[in-house]
Amino acid sequence: MNYIHFVGIGGIGLSGLARYLKKEGFAVSGSDIKETKITKKLKDEGIEVSIPHDKNNVKNQDLIIYTAVAKDDNVELKEARKRGILTLSRRDALPLILKDRRVFATCGAHGKSTTSAMLASLVEGTVIIGAESKQFDTNMHYMASNNIIFEADESDESFLNSNPFVAVVTNAEPEHMEYYNYDLKRFYGAYEQFLKSATIRVINAEDKFLSTLSEMDAIRLYPSRDLKDIKTVIRNDEPFTSFILKDLGRFEVWGIGEHIALDASLAILASLSEMDLESAREKLKNYRGIKKRFDIIQKSDSFTLIDDYGHHPTEIRATMSSAKKYAKMVGLDEITAIWQPHKYTRTHDNLKGFVECFAGVDRLIILPVWSAGEEKIEIDFKNEFKKYNPIFANSLKKMRCSIDLLCDTKVLKNIDKGLIIGFGAGDITYQLRGA
Numbered sequence: 309m310n311y312i313h314f315v316g317i318g319g320i321g322l323s324g325l326a327r328y329l330k331k332e333g334f335a336v337s338g339s340d341i342k343e344t345k346i347t348k349k350l351k352d353e354g355i356e357v358s359i360p361h362d363k364n365n366v367k368n369q370d371l372i373i374y375t376a377v378a379k380d381d382n383v384e385l386k387e388a389r390k391r392g393i394l395t396l397s398r399r400d401a402l403p404l405i406l407k408d409r410r411v412f413a414t415c416g417a418h419g420k421s422t423t424s425a426m427l428a429s430l431v432e433g434t435v436i437i438g439a440e441s442k443q444f445d446t447n448m449h450y451m452a453s454n455n456i457i458f459e460a461d462e463s464d465e466s467f468l469n470s471n472p473f474v475a476v477v478t479n480a481e482p483e484h485m486e487y488y489n490y491d492l493k494r495f496y497g498a499y500e501q502f503l504k505s506a507t508i509r510v511i512n513a514e515d516k517f518l519s520t521l522s523e524m525d526a527i528r529l530y531p532s533r534d535l536k537d538i539k540t541v542i543r544n545d546e547p548f549t550s551f552i553l554k555d556l557g558r559f560e561v562w563g564i565g566e567h568i569a570l571d572a573s574l575a576i577l578a579s580l581s582e583m584d585l586e587s588a589r590e591k592l593k594n595y596r597g598i599k600k601r602f603d604i605i606q607k608s609d610s611f612t613l614i615d616d617y618g619h620h621p622t623e624i625r626a627t628m629s630s631a632k633k634y635a636k637m638v639g640l641d642e643i644t645a646i647w648q649p650h651k652y653t654r655t656h657d658n659l660k661g662f663v664e665c666f667a668g669v670d671r672l673i674i675l676p677v678w679s680a681g682e683e684k685i686e687i688d689f690k691n692e693f694k695k696y697n698p699i700f701a702n703s704l705k706k707m708r709c710s711i712d713l714l715c716d717t718k719v720l721k722n723i724d725k726g727l728i729i730g731f732g733a734g735d736i737t738y739q740l741r742g743a
Contacts, residue, residue: 311335316377317357322338323346347359366387416462417622418626422568424457434455440600480517482495612634627729643668645731649677649732678733701714701715
C-alpha cells in the first residue's frame with residue numbers, strides 16, 4: 309500500500325498518523341469538514357488536504373483510514389466502498405501502522421497526553437501523541453528508530469490494537485462509558501487485556517481497579533508512599549515541580565501539582581529499561597509541557613490567562629488545585645474558571661462531579677455544551693450550579709489584556725484581572741486565543 313487517504317485528517321489523532329506515514333514514505337492525502345490550524349499546517353508540510361468531504365477526493369488510493377466520528381453515509385467512504393477500496397477505522401488501521409514497532413504506549417482516563425509527552429522527552433524514538441508537545445511543537449516528531457512513543461486511546465478500545473512493548477496506565481477511572489454500553493466488566497477487561505499484551509507494564513497501583521491486579525507482573529507506583537517532598541517553584545514565570553521518587557532521588561519537571569509528579573514518575577519508571585537513572589533525571593528537564601494543558605498563554609502583573617483541556621471532573625479538580633497554588637505564588641487574588649462542557653453524555657453522567665470540582669473558584673462562567681455531534685440532553689445548569697451564581701455566556705472574545713463574555717454580540721462582562729482559566733475540549737481553546 310503506497311497511497312493512503314485520511315477522512316477526518318484535521319483531528320489530533322489522525323493528523324499524527326498522517327504525518328508519521330508521510331515520513332515513512334507513503335503518499336498521503338486527507339479531507340475534513342472545515343479548515344483549521346491543523347489542516348493548514350498539514351498543507352504547509354506537503355500533505356494534500358481537501359475541504360470539505362467530497363466523493364471526488366477518492367481517487368486511486370490503496371487505503372482509506374477514517375475518524376471514529378465518520379458515519380457510514382460519509383460521501384468519501386461510500387465512494388471508496390463502491391470502488392472496492394479498503395476502508396479502515398483509525399482503530400482497525402493501528403495494527404498495520406504499529407506492527408513490528410517497539411511501542412511505548414500510555415493510556416488512562418486522565419494524564420495520558422502529559423505522561424506520553426514526558427516519556428517522549430526521555431526515550432528516543434518517533435512520538436505520536438494526542439496533543440502538541442511544546443518540546444517538539446507538534447503531535448508527531450519523527451525519528452529514524454524502531455521505537456514509537458504512542459498515546460493509546462481507550463475511548464473506543466483502540467488501545468488494544470497499539471502493540472505495546474511497554475504499557476503505561478495512569479488510571480482506569482470509568483470514562484467513555486457510552487461506548488462500553490455502561491458495562492464496567494467490559495471496560496476494566498479492556499484495560500487488563502491492554503496490560504497483558506505488553507512485555508513491560510507500569511501502573512498507578514493506587515487506582516481503584518489497577519490495585520486489584522496484584523497477580524500481574526508490573527512496575528507499580530504507589531503515589532502516597534513513593535512520592536515525597538513535592539515542591540513547586542516559579543522560575544521566569546514558569547512553574548516547576550520537584551519531588552523525590554522512591555529511593556531514586558530528586559527529579560524536577562515542568563508543571564505544577566501532585567498529578568504532575570505522578571505522571572512524571574510513571575514516565576521515569578517506564579524509561580529505566582532504556583537508560584540509566586542519571587540520564588533520565590537530566591532528560592526529563594527537556595519536557596516543557598503540552599499545548600492546552602495548564603497552558604499559560606498570556607501573563608502580566610495583574611492578569612494571567614490559562615488554557616486547559618480538562619473536560620472531566622477529576623481533571624478539572626486537579627488543575628483547579630494547581631491554579632490556586634500558582635495564583636498564590638504569582639500574587640493573583642482572584643480566580644475565574646470558564647467551562648465549556650464537552651458532550652452531553654459526559655456532562656450528564658458526571659454532573660455531581662462537575663458541580664463539586666469548581667469548589668473555591670471566585671467566579672464561574674459556563675458556556676454552551678460542545679456537543680461533539682451528540683443529541684441534546686436537557687441539563688438544568690442554572691439550578692445545578694446555583695451555589696456558584698454562574699454567568700452564562702454564549703461565547704468569549706479575547707481582547708488585548710482581558711476577556712469579553714458575550715451573549716450574541718452583547719458584552720455581558722469584561723474580565724481584566726486575576727487568573728482566568730478555561731476548561732474544555734471543544735472550541736474554547738480558539739476563543740481564548742482569539743483565533
